[in-house]
Amino acid sequence: MADPGGFDHSGGGAAADAAIGPAPRPFDPWPATIFVILLCLAVLFLAPTLGVLLSSIKTTREIAFGELWMFPARIYLGNFAEVIANPAVHRYFVNTFLVTVPATALSITFGVLAGYVFAKLPFKGGNLLFLAIVSGMFFPPQVILIPLFRLFNGLGLIDTLWPIIFIHTAMGIPICTLLMRNFFATVPGALREAAILEGANEWQVLTRIALPLSLPALAVLATLQFTWIWNDFLWPLIFTQSDEKRTIMLGIVNLKGQYSVAWGVQGALSLIASLPTLIVFLFFQRYFIKGMTMGAVKG
Amino acid sequence: MADVRLDGVAKAFGSVQVINDLNLAVDDGELLVFVGPSGCGKSTMLRMISGLEDVTRGRIMIGGRDVTHVAPSRRRVAMVFQSYALFPHMSVADNIGFGLKLARTPPAEIRRRVAEVARTLQIDPLLDRKPRQLSGGQRQRVAIGRSIIRNPEVFLFDEPLSNLDAALRIRMRLEIARLHNRLGVTMIYVTHDQTEAMTLADRIAVVNGGSIEQLGSPMELYDRPANLFVARFIGAPSMNVIPGTVTVEGGVPAIACGETRIRLSAGPVPPGTSDATLGVRPEHLSAVNKGEGDFAGRVEIVEDLGAESLVYLQTGLMADSLTMRVTAGSGLSAGDAIGVRLDPARLHLFDSRGLAIR
Numbered sequence A: 001m002a003d004p005g006g007f008d009h010s011g012g013g014a015a016a017d018a019a020i021g022p023a024p025r026p027f028d029p030w031p032a033t034i035f036v037i038l039l040c041l042a043v044l045f046l047a048p049t050l051g052v053l054l055s056s057i058k059t060t061r062e063i064a065f066g067e068l069w070m071f072p073a074r075i076y077l078g079n080f081a082e083v084i085a086n087p088a089v090h091r092y093f094v095n096t097f098l099v100t101v102p103a104t105a106l107s108i109t110f111g112v113l114a115g116y117v118f119a120k121l122p123f124k125g126g127n128l129l130f131l132a133i134v135s136g137m138f139f140p141p142q143v144i145l146i147p148l149f150r151l152f153n154g155l156g157l158i159d160t161l162w163p164i165i166f167i168h169t170a171m172g173i174p175i176c177t178l179l180m181r182n183f184f185a186t187v188p189g190a191l192r193e194a195a196i197l198e199g200a201n202e203w204q205v206l207t208r209i210a211l212p213l214s215l216p217a218l219a220v221l222a223t224l225q226f227t228w229i230w231n232d233f234l235w236p237l238i239f240t241q242s243d244e245k246r247t248i249m250l251g252i253v254n255l256k257g258q259y260s261v262a263w264g265v266q267g268a269l270s271l272i273a274s275l276p277t278l279i280v281f282l283f284f285q286r287y288f289i290k291g292m293t294m295g296a297v298k299g
Numbered sequence B: 001m002a003d004v005r006l007d008g009v010a011k012a013f014g015s016v017q018v019i020n021d022l023n024l025a026v027d028d029g030e031l032l033v034f035v036g037p038s039g040c041g042k043s044t045m046l047r048m049i050s051g052l053e054d055v056t057r058g059r060i061m062i063g064g065r066d067v068t069h070v071a072p073s074r075r076r077v078a079m080v081f082q083s084y085a086l087f088p089h090m091s092v093a094d095n096i097g098f099g100l101k102l103a104r105t106p107p108a109e110i111r112r113r114v115a116e117v118a119r120t121l122q123i124d125p126l127l128d129r130k131p132r133q134l135s136g137g138q139r140q141r142v143a144i145g146r147s148i149i150r151n152p153e154v155f156l157f158d159e160p161l162s163n164l165d166a167a168l169r170i171r172m173r174l175e176i177a178r179l180h181n182r183l184g185v186t187m188i189y190v191t192h193d194q195t196e197a198m199t200l201a202d203r204i205a206v207v208n209g210g211s212i213e214q215l216g217s218p219m220e221l222y223d224r225p226a227n228l229f230v231a232r233f234i235g236a237p238s239m240n241v242i243p244g245t246v247t248v249e250g251g252v253p254a255i256a257c258g259e260t261r262i263r264l265s266a267g268p269v270p271p272g273t274s275d276a277t278l279g280v281r282p283e284h285l286s287a288v289n290k291g292e293g294d295f296a297g298r299v300e301i302v303e304d305l306g307a308e309s310l311v312y313l314q315t316g317l318m319a320d321s322l323t324m325r326v327t328a329g330s331g332l333s334a335g336d337a338i339g340v341r342l343d344p345a346r347l348h349l350f351d352s353r354g355l356a357i358r
């Protein structure tokens, strides 16, 4: 009656919706606060990377005279060209691969073997041994640095890559064992027993059942170990002396020694040096999926 | 084809005795069911036969061969797990053919035999799927397929149907019975469900606390339970058990339950028996007119099940109600006062230790 034009429908509808819909909630400051905090942290973490990126595309002159955070007038790729053409850089890369790949593979292999035993083949004193191995994670490297130096010196292995491979393998075992044991523990025991009844031995249970189901754990470990060993600075610094044996992280610093101010080149090498870890991450991240054991048991 | 014999088998986990002195002979081609409440040691028995668990004491013979210390895969047994235990990363075909592959069977032969097994279990359209893409019933079939492909001599089933819904459980039960008929192999089947045991078994072993309470055909256990535990466990709804005192009047034994005396026509009662338990199955009670029959009762609740009804009665025999099974259309309803008649030939009497008096 009140509305001959018939436009009341929308108004009445909205009123009805408001009556039915949830009451307006009081303003919750938490999501906003958390967002702001996370944003600040993200900026803090990304700023150095941005700084490196900016200096890698500037000429030495621009770096010397300009502002650190300023964009260059023109993107300069000479630093990258210089780094890529430098034979010393090639050597650093090869050395780092020679350390990282075997140490990653070995530490994961040992972790898989030990983790399987701890998870699936309990034995007397096993838990104690497991704790002992895992406690290895908490050793500060500085404590064992001097004894290790004397040990490898005695073996005549100073200025070779062997000590670095060996130490990274050994130091990776605790975390690899811990992670693999915990992952294998989630693989239902009935799967192992079913395989054993079908004629599998323990090795076949591991390689055909447990490992294929543990790809997420293996991917995480591979990424972690690769990144950690690739980026290591301390052990190569201690055990290598000649430029021929240096790894990439030392190489970045060495470049500084060869040129007076080499921020641009260093920035370029830093970015190139982080590419392998990025590639490893991108390659393995598709295995970081859950639910691999879904459908194994029960409905 | 093989028979299974357990001689004095015992199992302890640390200091906990789980199985005591188990003696059992399963005939060639027999389907024997272990039934008992959960935690009574059924799975442990099965796992000892399969070799997944060592025995603490005793000897296990399969087909006349002492396998006590033989590796599980060499015992020619196959096991179907409650959880199915399918390998989640393998296709159905790879799951079924896993054992053959380990035995280095040529791939063409594996494919042929997998196809054959899949056909008999009607899972051939599923061969390329992963276990997670299957329903519970299909998974169970795949698990059975994996167990039959290597032609084992003894099948072990550990509660294979307990993860399925009721309708599917009945269908799969039938299929396992068919499988047994077709293959004619020895099967040992574990369940906590007495209906499953009754319907499937050639013989049932009722297990309690790590020992076999009674071993016999389903009807033997039903009609002549050796003790109170078996009497209560076998049959659904379970037997009415009524505590009482045995008296002898004029040479005829009777049992006094509450204010009611019930004459025991069946069998002599050993002298000196006093405290005893009377057992009567729900179908051996019948409703008669008020004032007639062996004792009076009041209908408390009537559950109509379709073809029959369960009637819960308040009586003077004991505080708990009695269950009576009658055909549908009895006309009884809650609050009715009736007389109750016992079938005198079907009464069970148990002594104070719970053993049957016959």
Ligand SMILES: Nc1ncnc2c1ncn2[C@@H]1O[C@H](COP(=O)(O)OP(=O)(O)O)[C@@H](O)[C@H]1O
Residues within 6 Å of the ligand: B013, B018, B036, B037, B038, B039, B040, B041, B042, B043, B044, B045
């Ligand atoms: N590996 C084990 N270690 C210790 N105790 C166990 C182990 N396996 C089973 N038991 C115990 O043995 C008893 C029987 O178990 P089980 O055979 O699984 O019973 P059921 O299958 O009849 O339910 C239970 O009390 C259980 O706690």
Ligand SMILES: [Mg+2]
Residues within 6 Å of the ligand: B039, B042, B043, B044, B158, B159
């Ligand atoms: Mg069990």
